[in-house]
Amino acid sequence: MPVPRPDLLPGTPIDTIETPALIVDLDTFEANLRLMADYAKARGLRLRPHGKTHKCAEIGKRQMALGAVGLCCQKVSEAVALVEGGVTDVLVTNEVLAPSKLARLVGLSARARIGICVDSDLGLDRLIEAAEKATSPIDAYVELEVGGHRCGIVDIEDGVALATRIAAGRNLRFGGIHAYQGAAQHLRTPGERQAAIAFATERAAALAAALARAGIEVPVITGAGTGTFPNEAASGVYNEIQPGSYVFMDRDYADNTADPAAPRFSHSLFVLTSVMSRRADFAVIDAGLKAHSIDCGYPTVAARPDLTFSNPSDEHGILRAANGVLPGLGERLRLIPGHCDPTVNLYDWIVIVRGGRVADIWAIDARGALA
Amino acid sequence: MPVPRPDLLPGTPIDTIETPALIVDLDTFEANLRLMADYAKARGLRLRPHGKTHKCAEIGKRQMALGAVGLCCQKVSEAVALVEGGVTDVLVTNEVLAPSKLARLVGLSARARIGICVDSDLGLDRLIEAAEKATSPIDAYVELEVGGHRCGIVDIEDGVALATRIAAGRNLRFGGIHAYQGAAQHLRTPGERQAAIAFATERAAALAAALARAGIEVPVITGAGTGTFPNEAASGVYNEIQPGSYVFMDRDYADNTADPAAPRFSHSLFVLTSVMSRRADFAVIDAGLKAHSIDCGYPTVAARPDLTFSNPSDEHGILRAANGVLPGLGERLRLIPGHCDPTVNLYDWIVIVRGGRVADIWAIDARGALA
Numbered sequence: 001m002p003v004p005r006p007d008l009l010p011g012t013p014i015d016t017i018e019t020p021a022l023i024v025d026l027d028t029f030e031a032n033l034r035l036m037a038d039y040a041k042a043r044g045l046r047l048r049p050h051g052k053t054h055k056c057a058e059i060g061k062r063q064m065a066l067g068a069v070g071l072c073c074q075k076v077s078e079a080v081a082l083v084e085g086g087v088t089d090v091l092v093t094n095e096v097l098a099p100s101k102l103a104r105l106v107g108l109s110a111r112a113r114i115g116i117c118v119d120s121d122l123g124l125d126r127l128i129e130a131a132e133k134a135t136s137p138i139d140a141y142v143e144l145e146v147g148g149h150r151c152g153i154v155d156i157e158d159g160v161a162l163a164t165r166i167a168a169g170r171n172l173r174f175g176g177i178h179a180y181q182g183a184a185q186h187l188r189t190p191g192e193r194q195a196a197i198a199f200a201t202e203r204a205a206a207l208a209a210a211l212a213r214a215g216i217e218v219p220v221i222t223g224a225g226t227g228t229f230p231n232e233a234a235s236g237v238y239n240e241i242q243p244g245s246y247v248f249m250d251r252d253y254a255d256n257t258a259d260p261a262a263p264r265f266s267h268s269l270f271v272l273t274s275v276m277s278r279r280a281d282f283a284v285i286d287a288g289l290k291a292h293s294i295d296c297g298y299p300t301v302a303a304r305p306d307l308t309f310s311n312p313s314d315e316h317g318i319l320r321a322a323n324g325v326l327p328g329l330g331e332r333l334r335l336i337p338g339h340c341d342p343t344v345n346l347y348d349w350i351v352i353v354r355g356g357r358v359a360d361i362w363a364i365d366a367r368g369a370l371a
Numbered sequence: 372m373p374v375p376r377p378d379l380l381p382g383t384p385i386d387t388i389e390t391p392a393l394i395v396d397l398d399t400f401e402a403n404l405r406l407m408a409d410y411a412k413a414r415g416l417r418l419r420p421h422g423k424t425h426k427c428a429e430i431g432k433r434q435m436a437l438g439a440v441g442l443c444c445q446k447v448s449e450a451v452a453l454v455e456g457g458v459t460d461v462l463v464t465n466e467v468l469a470p471s472k473l474a475r476l477v478g479l480s481a482r483a484r485i486g487i488c489v490d491s492d493l494g495l496d497r498l499i500e501a502a503e504k505a506t507s508p509i510d511a512y513v514e515l516e517v518g519g520h521r522c523g524i525v526d527i528e529d530g531v532a533l534a535t536r537i538a539a540g541r542n543l544r545f546g547g548i549h550a551y552q553g554a555a556q557h558l559r560t561p562g563e564r565q566a567a568i569a570f571a572t573e574r575a576a577a578l579a580a581a582l583a584r585a586g587i588e589v590p591v592i593t594g595a596g597t598g599t600f601p602n603e604a605a606s607g608v609y610n611e612i613q614p615g616s617y618v619f620m621d622r623d624y625a626d627n628t629a630d631p632a633a634p635r636f637s638h639s640l641f642v643l644t645s646v647m648s649r650r651a652d653f654a655v656i657d658a659g660l661k662a663h664s665i666d667c668g669y670p671t672v673a674a675r676p677d678l679t680f681s682n683p684s685d686e687h688g689i690l691r692a693a694n695g696v697l698p699g700l701g702e703r704l705r706l707i708p709g710h711c712d713p714t715v716n717l718y719d720w721i722v723i724v725r726g727g728r729v730a731d732i733w734a735i736d737a738r739g740a741l742a
Contacts, residue, residue, distance in 0.1 A: 002373035
């Protein structure tokens with residue numbers, strides 16, 4: 001059963017939002033969107049924000065209205081949701097092997113420009129077969145291992161072989177090199193992140209050079225996340241960046257030492273929670289493991305740095321106060337989630353707020369889109 | 372946008388299920404249900420299984436068909452989903468302060484027996500106000516702190532005061548004492564769990580005695596989870612148990628040293644996953660943080676104890692093999708999730724399997740029901 005749309009008219013005071021709820025501060029969110037759009041524009045970089053963070057066609061369309069070339073996502077079902085919501089250019093930054101999924105993805109090519117990554121002959125065999133039914137060409141990118149120890153080809157020559165097959169494929173187009181270094185995003189110091197992306201850049205440049213020697217043009221070298229994009233931007237090799245979390249930010253990104261070259265994004269995403277039980281030495285809030293993801297550590301409390309979150313259970317969390325001043329029974333607080341992406345995936349709706357009032361409600365179109 | 376029902380007819384081979392997917396082995400699941408029902412029946416205990424684990428009306432109705440007196444849940448929105456799905460007796464084992472939520476809960480009393488916990492005068496004030504509109508009486512339970520350091524009254528006299536007010540309340544009925552010790556469920560040894568529940572039992576008995584002195588009858592003393600229920604069952608004080616996870620089990624429960632007095636439940640719940648990328652020394656699977664919850668640690672792989680899961684990211688996980696024999700590209704595996712409850716909450720549908728084929732598809736009615 002779908003979770004019903006919250007019954008909140010624009011202008012309703014935020015005090016009436018039932019908790020826990022996912023809320024986004026519209027002013028901060030819009031500022032984050034503009035900061036990244038301006039950053040990319042000023043450097044002549046293609047911006048392809050990652051939709052796995054927000055899973056929301058409304059946000060994707062706003063990103064494209066500010067100049068993004070398209071969106072990224074990780075799953076075919078996310079691509080379906082985004083295209084159905086009106087996003088016209090989607091790159092699945094991931095490998096897909098299941099023929100049924102590839103058929104659905106290719107089916108989207110009637111309505112949107114569609115891209116996907118490959119890192120194996122089997123994956124490409126199946127993509128070639130699915131692409132037979134494409135309405136317009138599918139961009140196939142070779143994913144390159146660049147230090148993240150996840151997907152991607154390791155041997156440069158394997159990349160050349162895949163790109164050669166792609167370039168010859170019916171209804172396929174060689175999209176370029178996918179060189180995303182996910183593990184580098186939360187290295188805490190700018191120096192560590194710079195070193196990791198220097199390695200990724202070297203790998204991407206090596207594959208690009210080998211492709212050039214093979215006579216294959218590389219239209220796009222894409223990668224980067226919110227933690228490292230100034231490094232990819234400055235590399236002279238990447239010409240597209242894929243940041244996702246910058247729209248919302250989270251506690252884990254706040255724990256990074258900021259790169260002086262990066263714009264200053266601010267927290268726009270919060271989990272609104274209420275105190276449901278009070279003891280002398282702690283308050284119990286109604287936001288536990290099903291209301292925010294703790295995979296990257298615990299949340300902090302906006303405007304209350306004296307409060308410490310602990311002991312999450314499925315539907316509860318504990319707050320203790322360094323100065324002894326605990327929030328009262330029924331008091332409402334805003335958590336800054338540890339990790340924005342899996343937190344957003346727990347909700348069907350984002351309540352958009354501005355100046356203490358509900359401004360809008362946006363559907364998280366691809367919530368739970370796993371396949 | 373709701374996730375569409377998987378397009379799988381009964382009898383379809385499980386190889387056609389797109390991954391990642393939540394699957395339940397029906398034979399094992401039914402055996403778990405019977406084991407707990409028989410256990411409670413043999414001891415004359417009321418069984419009120421916790422619905423926060425499965426959030427599925429179909430499962431709740433099957434539990435009641437085997438003798439359960441009703442279900443528990445944690446949220447009003449869960450109660451709404453379960454009652455709409457046909458469950459006729461629901462206890463919200465939690466405090467609810469928001470008048471809008473209490474109004475919805477009370478509204479369910481036309482169709483089901485409804486219970487709720489209180490641990491504060493403010494909570495009871497609001498319940499009394501909401502109960503004005505009840506169609507049939509609402510069972511209000513006093514929640515008692517029993518060592519879990521979460522919700523519940525600490526002073527026994529506060530419990531007597533709340534129960535006295537409940538007993539006098541219009542459209543209210545004193546349901547009994549809610550004495551659930553959540554923190555004890557995953558103490559690893561039977562001795563530790565026994566000691567924790569001995570303390571909880573002492574506390575529950577003390578409140579029951581004080582209520583008796585005040586002339587208030589205590590119909591039910593309820594609590595217990597899958598980790599501790601043999602202790603509450605043997606206490607001579609509790610007359611109702613609330614286990615939830617036994618229907619599915621998970622890796623965290625498997626890490627408990629089993630209580631010799633407990634029936635042997637088996638894993639019935641799995642996340643079906645596929646290898647999407649392969650390297651010489653690891654395989655990348657398509658089930659990451661959005662496909663299973665790691666709050667209680669990483670999953671294991673069913674039938675492949677030689678494989679170790681690590682490095683989860685949003686949509687990926689890494690498997691390494693102790694003996695070097697990695698699963699191949701496209702190979703399908705079953706993860707035993709670290710923690711079943713928040714894992715189930717990530718899915719809209721459970722694919723029910725029996726003998727290698729799809730047997731049914733059940734809706735997770737209260738998925739995402741947070742309010």
